[in-house]
Amino acid sequence: MLQVNYIRENKEKVLERLAVRNFKQPELIDQIIATDDQRRQTQASLDKISAEANAAAKQIGELMRSGRKEEAEAIKANTAGHKEQVRELGERMSQFETSLHQLIVQVPNLPHDLVSKGSTAEENDVVLVHGQPAVLDNAALPHWELAAKYDIIDFELGNKITGAGFPVYKGKGARLQRALINFFLDRAVEHGYNEVQVPHLVNEASGFGTGQLPDKEGQMYHAAVDNLFLIPTAEVPVTNLYRDVILKEESLPVRHTAYTPCFRREAGSYGAHVRGLNRLHQFDKVELVQINHPEKSYETLEEMNTYVQSLLQDLGLHYRVLRLCGGDMGFTSAMTYDMEVWSGAQQRWLEVSSVSNFETYQSNRLKLRFKGKEGKTQLAHTLNGSALALPRIVAAILENYQTPEGIKVPEALVRYTGFDLIS
Structure with missing residues (x-):
């Protein structure tokens, strides 16, 4: 199985070597990159929300320990949606990872440079x-x-x-x-x-x-x-x-x-x-x-x-x-x-x-x-x-x-x- 990063960084070479195989689905390469883009964007959003949720939880804990309950409750109310966002983004990540896997397993190995083009x-x-x-x-x-x-x-x-x-x-x-x-x-x-x-x-x-x-x-x-x-x-x-x-x-x-x-x-x-x-x-x-x-x-x-x-x-x-x-x-x-x-x-x-x-x-x-x-x-x-x-x-x-x-x-x-x- 090819590595996604290699496909992203060497798209033209990947297409060139797949052509040596007479690969009939070159469009898969663009689909892989596009799906990986969506996965990366979702991962970035998930990391951001998770970081905000963790920071808020830490702050709430500190405020509660110092007796500043009202301030802690206000922060808790403002960040109440974080848990649901994390769950939704996690599900989207799982879907993109599954889609990416299903696409990439359809791509054969790349022929070595010594391998000549041919069909039969x-x-x-x-x-x-x-x-x-x-x-x-x-x-x-x-x-x-x-x-x-x-x-x-x-x-x-x-x-x-x-x-x-x-x-x-x-x-x-x-x-x-x-x-x-x-x-x-x-x-x-x-x-x-x-x-x-x-x-x-x-x-x-x-x-x-x-x-x-x-x-x-x-x-x-x-x-x-x-x-x-x-x-x-x-x-x-x-x-x-x-x-x-x-x-x-x-x-x-x-x-x-x-x-x-x-x-x-x-x-x-x-x-x-x-x-x-x-x-x-x-x-x-x-x-x-x-x-x-x-x-x-x-x-x-x-x-x-x-x-x-x-x-x-x-x-x-x-x-x-x-x-x-x-x-x-x-x-x-x-x-x-x-x-x-x-x-x-x-x-x-x-x-x-x-x-x-x-x-x-x-x-x-x-x-x-x-x-x-x-x-x-x-x-x-x-x-x-x-x-x-x-x-x-x-x-x-x-x-x-x-x-x-x-x-x-x-x-x-x-x-x-x-x-x-x-x-």
């Missing part, structure tokens, strides 16, 4: 391409056919139990999943991330803190009886560990990793491009979350970008890195890198990770601050990234490592799977 994924900037596509013969199969051939993932059984988008992993398919989760977690811990296990349901305050609410409630599964939401990513509960927390500067950076299942309704997602593991309602993911000093957050973003790439290199996958254009970024992000792996049998790129810097957008909602050595308190920067999301990684491994004998297991995973071939 086709306008994203390709930062680098690593490796070469796997050489497959003309008989190469897509992962959903390989899953059926080797009986390792059952989409129909998941459909029977729950519905489309909830596959059942079987035998070596389940062990491959577990191997990837352990590999990703172990690598994260080796690189200094502290592993945590967190709830898979969150309350409204947590959803608001990281920006899923009120923007994405239609994409989350809602347990209405208890008003809880199934997490779309571990980013939500992990980042909310620090809601309403003031950290010490010397404790930065805070680095966490967590494995969780993720739940997304993916409303409106249909067609061949979502077949098999390409898009699911439930999937597994290992997440990275960092909290850092504003002066170091973009250095941290590049470090996280490089780290995620190292995982893809260890798995021997052909991938590319994109810096998302303004129109393709998430609502809360200031800059995002996407990592995509090449699907050999489908002949298309599959997104497997997003690494983002939210600057102070989340921390302002979370009231997540740190205190510097000089005692000054300021908002921290938050970052997160997938390291990695499993479904499309599994799809890429199945497709790119298929041979006439079976599916080879990437060397980095063999010590986790206990086998080197799915046949």
Whole structure:
């Protein structure tokens, strides 16, 4: 969430950067400033009346103690309306604060200066391409056919139990999943991330803190009886560990990793491009979350970008890195890198990770601050990234490592799977 003072003091820059996102409601900025003007004026009136009321109360007390009752009663009569004025102004303040909040939560984060203007994924900037596509013969199969051939993932059984988008992993398919989760977690811990296990349901305050609410409630599964939401990513509960927390500067950076299942309704997602593991309602993911000093957050973003790439290199996958254009970024992000792996049998790129810097957008909602050595308190920067999301990684491994004998297991995973071939 943007800060009101920043919007007031940097109106033209705010509008300029929102245009990079193709933001369709620039009039909100003027409405925010106008509402804040009314709030400030009301606050000034409230402070003035409250000060007068306090001064009068003090004077009345002194007069009564000195036996000057008539003078005290006269002042009391003259200030009789103060209490009602304070009540009315307090109600107006509450209304303006509510209106201001409702307006400002509709404004997305401002893109970093390096983020280019654009509307669609086709306008994203390709930062680098690593490796070469796997050489497959003309008989190469897509992962959903390989899953059926080797009986390792059952989409129909998941459909029977729950519905489309909830596959059942079987035998070596389940062990491959577990191997990837352990590999990703172990690598994260080796690189200094502290592993945590967190709830898979969150309350409204947590959803608001990281920006899923009120923007994405239609994409989350809602347990209405208890008003809880199934997490779309571990980013939500992990980042909310620090809601309403003031950290010490010397404790930065805070680095966490967590494995969780993720739940997304993916409303409106249909067609061949979502077949098999390409898009699911439930999937597994290992997440990275960092909290850092504003002066170091973009250095941290590049470090996280490089780290995620190292995982893809260890798995021997052909991938590319994109810096998302303004129109393709998430609502809360200031800059995002996407990592995509090449699907050999489908002949298309599959997104497997997003690494983002939210600057102070989340921390302002979370009231997540740190205190510097000089005692000054300021908002921290938050970052997160997938390291990695499993479904499309599994799809890429199945497709790119298929041979006439079976599916080879990437060397980095063999010590986790206990086998080197799915046949």
